[in-house]
Amino acid sequence: MIVSDMLYFDTSALLPYYREEPTSRMINDLLGSVEPPVLISDLSRVEFFSAVARWVRMHEIEESQAGLVENAFLEDIRSGLFVSRPIKTAHYRQSERWLCSRKSSLRTLDSLHLACCLHQGAEMVTCDHLLHKAAESFGVQSRLVSFSRIDDPE
Numbered sequence: 001m002i003v004s005d006m007l008y009f010d011t012s013a014l015l016p017y018y019r020e021e022p023t024s025r026m027i028n029d030l031l032g033s034v035e036p037p038v039l040i041s042d043l044s045r046v047e048f049f050s051a052v053a054r055w056v057r058m059h060e061i062e063e064s065q066a067g068l069v070e071n072a073f074l075e076d077i078r079s080g081l082f083v084s085r086p087i088k089t090a091h092y093r094q095s096e097r098w099l100c101s102r103k104s105s106l107r108t109l110d111s112l113h114l115a116c117c118l119h120q121g122a123e124m125v126t127c128d129h130l131l132h133k134a135a136e137s138f139g140v141q142s143r144l145v146s147f148s149r150i151d152d153p154e
Contacts, residue, residue, distance in 0.1 A: 008039040008122035009082070010113040010131060011047040013145055018069050019055070022147035023127050030125065030145065037083040038125075041116045043109060045084055048073060091115035104134040114140055 007030075016024040017031060031038065052069055055061045061069070076082050095111035098104070106114070110131045117124045117140060124135050124142040135142035 006039060006120065006122040007034060007125050007143075008041075008113075008117035008120060009044065010110070010117075010124065010126045010128065011044050011051065012127040012131070013125045014040060014044055014048060014082075015051055016127065016145075018073060019061075023145050026145045026147070027127075031081070036081045038081065039085055039117070039120055039122050040082045041085050041087055041113060043087050043112055043116070045077075047109070085116055085120060087112055087116055088119070090119060094118065098134075098138055104137050105130050106134040110134065114138065 013023075013027060015021065016027045049070065052061075052066050056063055056066045077084060091112055092115075094115035095108070098106055098111050098114070099108070107130070110128065111134075113126075114124065114131065114135055117135075118138075122141075124131070124140055125145060126132050126135070126142060127145050129144065129146070132142045132144040
């Protein structure tokens with residue numbers, strides 16, 4: 001496995017930067033320790049806005065807070081902290097190959113994140129245990145950011 005200087009954040013790693021979650025401190029520390037830009041994909045952008053909309057629907061945040069979160073995210077893209085890469089046909093084909101192999105519990109959108117990461121030659125940063133395991137099984141460098149409690153099964 002080739003070690004990459006470039007990081008790719010999937011949505012599970014991106015969201016804790018904008019809302020307090022158990023992994024927020026670790027994500028903040030990681031972002032503070034790397035040289036920008038950090039890669040995301042156009043899929044990350046769509047999933048980000050979907051999550052913010054869900055937070056409002058579930059009454060986890062107010063509409064005004066949603067606007068602030070969205071503006072902060074867009075400003076981080078404008079400032080160059082995050083650089084968004086498109087999902088291309090090659091990513092869909094790679095996803096298909098992995099899914100057809102039936103060697104992991106990889107889900108559709110996660111397979112696209114993983115394919116985009118692979119094609120960018122980046123290291124995946126995720127808070128999703130299943131995506132991390134899939135990345136490892138397919139030889140994609142991955143870093144799991146996880147908050148472990150004593151009563152966690154892993």
